[in-house]
Amino acid sequence: MAKAKGYSDPKMEAKLKDRYFYRTDSNAEFSKNVRDISRTISHMCYQCGTCTGSCPSAPRSSYRIRLFMRRNVLGMEEEALTDPDLWLCTTCYSCTDRCPRDIAPTDVIMAMRNLAWKRKIVPVNFLKTVQAIYTTGHGVPNNDVNRAARVRLGMEKEPPTVHRYKEYLPGIQKILDHYGLKDQADKIVAEAEKHA
Amino acid sequence: MHDYAFFLGCIAPNRYPGCEAAAIKTSKKLGIDLLPLEGASCCPAPGAFGSIDLSIWYAMAARNLVLAEKMKKDIALLCNGCYKSIWEVNHKLKQHDELRDKVNEVLKVIDMEFKGTIDVWHLIELYSDPKIVGVEKVRESVTRPLTGTRVAVHYGCHLLKPKKERHFGDTENPMWIEELVGALGAEPVQYRKKMQCCGAGGGVRGYDIAHSLDITNEKLINLHEAKVDALTEVCPFCQLQFDRGQIEIKEKFGKYWGLPVLHFNELLGLAQGMSPTDLALDLHGVDCTPFLNKIL
Numbered sequence: 001m002a003k004a005k006g007y008s009d010p011k012m013e014a015k016l017k018d019r020y021f022y023r024t025d026s027n028a029e030f031s032k033n034v035r036d037i038s039r040t041i042s043h044m045c046y047q048c049g050t051c052t053g054s055c056p057s058a059p060r061s062s063y064r065i066r067l068f069m070r071r072n073v074l075g076m077e078e079e080a081l082t083d084p085d086l087w088l089c090t091t092c093y094s095c096t097d098r099c100p101r102d103i104a105p106t107d108v109i110m111a112m113r114n115l116a117w118k119r120k121i122v123p124v125n126f127l128k129t130v131q132a133i134y135t136t137g138h139g140v141p142n143n144d145v146n147r148a149a150r151v152r153l154g155m156e157k158e159p160p161t162v163h164r165y166k167e168y169l170p171g172i173q174k175i176l177d178h179y180g181l182k183d184q185a186d187k188i189v190a191e192a193e194k195h196a
Numbered sequence: 197m198h199d200y201a202f203f204l205g206c207i208a209p210n211r212y213p214g215c216e217a218a219a220i221k222t223s224k225k226l227g228i229d230l231l232p233l234e235g236a237s238c239c240p241a242p243g244a245f246g247s248i249d250l251s252i253w254y255a256m257a258a259r260n261l262v263l264a265e266k267m268k269k270d271i272a273l274l275c276n277g278c279y280k281s282i283w284e285v286n287h288k289l290k291q292h293d294e295l296r297d298k299v300n301e302v303l304k305v306i307d308m309e310f311k312g313t314i315d316v317w318h319l320i321e322l323y324s325d326p327k328i329v330g331v332e333k334v335r336e337s338v339t340r341p342l343t344g345t346r347v348a349v350h351y352g353c354h355l356l357k358p359k360k361e362r363h364f365g366d367t368e369n370p371m372w373i374e375e376l377v378g379a380l381g382a383e384p385v386q387y388r389k390k391m392q393c394c395g396a397g398g399g400v401r402g403y404d405i406a407h408s409l410d411i412t413n414e415k416l417i418n419l420h421e422a423k424v425d426a427l428t429e430v431c432p433f434c435q436l437q438f439d440r441g442q443i444e445i446k447e448k449f450g451k452y453w454g455l456p457v458l459h460f461n462e463l464l465g466l467a468q469g470m471s472p473t474d475l476a477l478d479l480h481g482v483d484c485t486p487f488l489n490k491i492l
Contacts, residue, residue, distance in 0.1 A: 087399065090393045091397050092357065097358055097367050102360075110247060117249060125244075125402030126399050126402070139244065140210050142210045146210055146479075149214075153214065153474065161234075175252070175259060178255075179249065181248070
């Protein structure tokens with residue numbers, strides 16, 4: 001009968017059982033969270049680099065999607081979430097279409113951004129879109145130049161969205177308030193503007 | 197006549213109203229009636245919202261879907277970003293019960309429930325689908341062929357990709373929008389890195405404008421090399437990035453390309469005889485006159 005592989009030294013044995021590369025700053029929970037939020041098999045990356053090779057952001061910055069994929073596998077939470085390059089993904093999904101492992105690296109980035117948000121790490125422009133939607137229902141709201149152009153085209157000044165039917169706005173605000181998103185956004189934006 | 201609830205999004209009605217006007221008029225000529233989806237909001241922006249919290253993105257997009265479910269109409273839209281939010285959330289909530297339950301818990305706060313009774317379509321796929329419109333019918337609707345013009349196509353990302361979740365097939369060199377451009381009488385032109393992103397998505401335009409414009413500039417270099425008269429796309433956000441982006445590129449990098457950028461519906465409108473004034477082409481950052489001189 002074949003004997004199971006193992007070490008006699010219990011410390012070595014513990015390392016063998018640890019399926020994640022052992023580092024004191026490695027957090028296995030992080031990889032699990034990324035996998036759950038991204039709904040992709042993010043732990044299966046074998047670092048071929050097809051993603052970085054397909055990335056439009058890679059040639060013009062230090063952003064390397066392969067690096068983030070590795071950080072995910074190794075549970076390098078701090079490194080991944082505090083790297084400003086995390087926000088340079090245009091979500092074009094070229095890497096996702098070409099990944100030979102059938103992973104969606106784009107969704108891994110989105111998951112990491114979600115986790116960064118939980119620690120209040122987020123560029124202000126993302127929150128300004130949230131504020132615009134909270135106040136007007138639109139990320140890019142109408143303006144006077146556009147209103148005049150609409151009238152010239154024989155259209156109503158306001159499009160038939162929540163812009164014209166304002167009674168729908170409270171519903172939108174209730175959804176955002178359910179997550180406390182507006183309050184948090186306001187706080188972070190105010191803080192950032194104070195430092196600017 | 198096929199009826200659809202017309203989901204407008206933000207940039208078409210609030211920055212390029214000509215796109216909205218053209219979509220309604222040109223679709224009518226092709227047998228598609230676009231009905232207003234009253235009370236719709238931002239899709240919401242997949243880059244900005246998805247990056248913060250995907251569950252809020254689901255809930256907000258589901259609210260727009262429920263408005264159309266109440267109308268008992270499928271949604272038609274004209275923007276790839278909206279397609280990503282509205283189509284993908286509809287698709288995922290239909291497939292995954294646990295996601296749907298979570299969303300419905302939130303929608304209960306505003307007395308709504310996602311049921312999954314409708315489908316979502318991009319206008320361009322309806323135009324290309326022979327069961328609804330088809331290339332031949334588009335060709336027949338043309339009264340002012342765009343003969344003698346060289347037009348390149350920018351597909352954008354979120355319509356076709358990720359490939360395995362969509363139904364459009366090849367994402368490395370698709371040709372079906374070129375067929376439609378050909379039907380308008382223009383010569384569709386191939387260029388290097390046709391499928392590269394415009395650079396605006398994922399919140400990058402707001403986060404690092406120079407980085408974002410550099411991606412756009414690479415596309416403009418490749419388009420210039422192919423000697424095209426105009427670029428057409430099916431996404432107002434890509435349009436904003438290419439059109440007003442050229443003004444920003446001039447300010448930041450000192451190079452002015454002057455390439456007219458037209459949404460496919462604006463191009464279709466011109467081919468169906470609409471005037472540049474009907475399309476509010478004066479709102480474009482880049483002057484479209486050199487292109488218009490070739491066809492008018």
